[in-house]
Amino acid sequence: MKRTLASIIILIITAILFSGCNDDAKQSSDSEDRAVEQKENSEENRSTNKTGDDSGNTSEEADSTEKPSKEEGSKDDNALAGYPADEIEFARVWLQIIGNQDIEELNVYHTSAGELVNPYDETSVDYPEDVISLGGGIMADGIVTYSGNGDGTINLYDVPSHWPSEEQIDISMEEYTENIIKNTEQIYIETGNDEEVIALIEKLNIEN
Incomplete structure (x- = not known):
């Protein structure tokens, strides 16, 4: 047990x-x-x-x-910050309308409203507004005549670099210049290349 x-x-x-x-x-x-x-x-x-x-x-x-x-x-x-707005405009207009960068100088002329479109003929009509003319050192460089609108556009006048005689145009100089005034073209100006703009600004010769 x-x-x-x-x-x-x-x-x-x-x-x-x-x-x-x-x-x-x-x-x-x-x-x-x-x-x-x-x-x-x-x-x-x-x-x-x-x-x-x-x-x-x-x-x-x-x-x-x-x-x-x-x-x-x-x-x-800021590439163009140190340059005046009007000089930048001159260069941009030239680059877009003419495009010729190989010029020795870029001359700027101001023409007031009321002055003759063709300064060599008294029968010419007058400009209705202030305009700016751009030209190279020689006639062959071309010419641009325009007025700015302050909004990036210009009124382009088809002013010739060499004025013809009435015999060459078969109409009066009054009618010829009147057609220039009536047929202006509004164009928007592109900003373009800053380096090219600056290069042209350096060549500006502004006359009053």
Whole structure:
């Protein structure tokens, strides 16, 4: 009877010890699983941060990328900042209408309203407004006569570089010059190339 009771007690103790070992093993396994999971998450975060750094998508880097182009644009816009607006206009008009840059000088003449369109013939009609004439050093360079409208457009007058005689035109000089006044063409003047504009400004000879 005593041996049987002792055997039962030993079995109970063994079962308790076995159960305790299983619980310890399970806790140890759970702890290891959590450690592995934390490690994987940490490595994944580091990988994500590294990718973000390589791609250069941070706000600071985006700002530093935009700033140079903005400063570049300002620099281009200021290329003509030191020149008077009327001189820039003279050069741009010449470049667009005539296009000849290989001239020694660009002469500028101002003609007031009421003056003869053809200054060599008293039968000529008068200009209805102030006009500007641009010409090269020689007659072959060409001539441009226009008035500015203050909005980027000009009224272009078809004034010849060499005035014909009445025998050459088969009409009176009055009618010939009147047609010039009536048939002006409004043209929008492009900004053109800044370097070419500056080169022509340097050749300006402005006469009153």
